[in-house]
Amino acid sequence: MRLIESRTTFVITYAALAILLLITLFPIALLVLNSLKPAAQIVQNPLAWPEVYRWDNFVRAWNDARFGTTMLNSALLAALTIVLVCTTGSLTAYVLARRKVKSWKIVTFYLLATTTAPIQLFLFPLYFGFARLGLINNVFAVSLIYTAIYSPFAVMLLRTYFLAVPKELEEAALIDGATPWQVFSKVMLPIVSPGILTVALIIGLYSWNEFLIATTFLQRTDRLTAVVSFFLLSGQYTSDWGEIMAAALIIVLPVIVLFIALQRRFIEGMAGGSVKG
Amino acid sequence: MHRLYLVPTLLINVVIIFIPAVLTIALAFYRWDGIGMPVFVGLANFRQLLADRVFWTALGNNVIWTVIFLTVPIAMGLLAATMMLVARRGSTFFQVVYFLPMVIATAITARVWQGMIYSPLSGIAGLITRAGFPVPNPLTQTSTALYGIAVVDLWHWWGFLCVIFFAALRQVPQEQIEAARIEGASFWQMLRYVLLPGIRPTITLMMIMTIIWSFLVFDFVYILTQGGPAFSSEVLSTLAYRSAFYDLAVGKAAAVAVVISLFGLATTAVYIRLQAKEFDQ
Numbered sequence: 001m002r003l004i005e006s007r008t009t010f011v012i013t014y015a016a017l018a019i020l021l022l023i024t025l026f027p028i029a030l031l032v033l034n035s036l037k038p039a040a041q042i043v044q045n046p047l048a049w050p051e052v053y054r055w056d057n058f059v060r061a062w063n064d065a066r067f068g069t070t071m072l073n074s075a076l077l078a079a080l081t082i083v084l085v086c087t088t089g090s091l092t093a094y095v096l097a098r099r100k101v102k103s104w105k106i107v108t109f110y111l112l113a114t115t116t117a118p119i120q121l122f123l124f125p126l127y128f129g130f131a132r133l134g135l136i137n138n139v140f141a142v143s144l145i146y147t148a149i150y151s152p153f154a155v156m157l158l159r160t161y162f163l164a165v166p167k168e169l170e171e172a173a174l175i176d177g178a179t180p181w182q183v184f185s186k187v188m189l190p191i192v193s194p195g196i197l198t199v200a201l202i203i204g205l206y207s208w209n210e211f212l213i214a215t216t217f218l219q220r221t222d223r224l225t226a227v228v229s230f231f232l233l234s235g236q237y238t239s240d241w242g243e244i245m246a247a248a249l250i251i252v253l254p255v256i257v258l259f260i261a262l263q264r265r266f267i268e269g270m271a272g273g274s275v276k277g
Numbered sequence: 278m279h280r281l282y283l284v285p286t287l288l289i290n291v292v293i294i295f296i297p298a299v300l301t302i303a304l305a306f307y308r309w310d311g312i313g314m315p316v317f318v319g320l321a322n323f324r325q326l327l328a329d330r331v332f333w334t335a336l337g338n339n340v341i342w343t344v345i346f347l348t349v350p351i352a353m354g355l356l357a358a359t360m361m362l363v364a365r366r367g368s369t370f371f372q373v374v375y376f377l378p379m380v381i382a383t384a385i386t387a388r389v390w391q392g393m394i395y396s397p398l399s400g401i402a403g404l405i406t407r408a409g410f411p412v413p414n415p416l417t418q419t420s421t422a423l424y425g426i427a428v429v430d431l432w433h434w435w436g437f438l439c440v441i442f443f444a445a446l447r448q449v450p451q452e453q454i455e456a457a458r459i460e461g462a463s464f465w466q467m468l469r470y471v472l473l474p475g476i477r478p479t480i481t482l483m484m485i486m487t488i489i490w491s492f493l494v495f496d497f498v499y500i501l502t503q504g505g506p507a508f509s510s511e512v513l514s515t516l517a518y519r520s521a522f523y524d525l526a527v528g529k530a531a532a533v534a535v536v537i538s539l540f541g542l543a544t545t546a547v548y549i550r551l552q553a554k555e556f557d558q
Contacts, residue, residue, distance in 0.1 A: 088285035100279035122297035148293035209382035
């Protein structure tokens, strides 16, 4: 299909798309370029090519932001959240997709409603409650908060995958003598596993990048997440922008590589739900 | 017993979100420092807010934010999505690049803009200033701080809308596009009479979500200016956060949170009514 044939339209279209491309890539290019420069050269000209490659920016960033510890915290937090969201979410999504309970409408509405609730609506009692229970600086407790916040999204997305499975498959399994649990775990789960993988990727990304909850609930230096320790590094400990950009690149690079490798999953998962819904 | 399948999700959700939310609504009527016993004060927290200049600035900023995000990124997204439809070739590539800022942590995006673009020392602004065209740092001026933050969030956000609109546009029936093309419709006519009506439900949904999200905006404001200078870029969510954790006025913070939620609730109600109307037609 072509909307409009004329050559000029094509040229203008590509020119406009290219300008938007440059706007998008410009800050990212600055990040990469300056992560290799000494601070003095950045102050002279952030656009210039590095005169010398300062690879030790990365070493200093790694040490000053204690990425050895904080990256591990982030990875642990993301892994716990992924496991919690995928297990609890797929159970709920299955029941809601197949309308196995009478209250499926109310439950769906409740979950949708919580996605529009501001974090501040539950943050303060949660913080002071957790503080009283000694759950501040506890990675597992934070992964429970993430699970609560992200699972409505996961349920809605997984629901569409369950809906796409033909009902006959389930019925056939039941006739063959499978228990309802076997139908769910042995028949349905394997079929929707691509959906679960998509959810896992997106939930992993969200928890890796999350800021507000992480900075509030994980404050002890050995419990910080990578993003929060980057935030503290750039705010307090150094004004060496070469080092700060190196730290940023260390956090961002694995994400970008993963995103480009699996872009279809990311984009369909993050944007797809809102088009269908 | 399929009811049991719902228990883990609902249990976690109720304990983390529902119960604390109810407590927040209750706390809005108490004075509490987070440690001692809460003291019931009736509507005093709300009355205080009404008399608080910072509260009105924050509310006004949220409204400005909503207006900006209802127009600029939606227009950009729609335009780019339509152009990708015209260009066809390379649309996957453009999509991936435009979407890229969405996967970068807000804290990092904020610092890159702060240090590499806005900073008068290490940023592009400084470079331009040294070349003889003085550019002030937008984040340190009371008149521009909010807009400086909005630009960063726009950069991060518009590609997401573009991808959503592009996905919707591709589902507009082929025959309608063909028919308009045969009748010699121009690009703008095609956009106005075929494409935009074709994806109206998606645009409406995105506008509703934009309004809700605009009242939740936190990360970029907190990281870039912390609501300053002189509260000029304060929004409701940063006001609530600061009240609770810096001033230990948890009751006031809860009252602000309730106000934010009311806006979300009102928007959702309007949306449901719109949907119902469309259903009736």
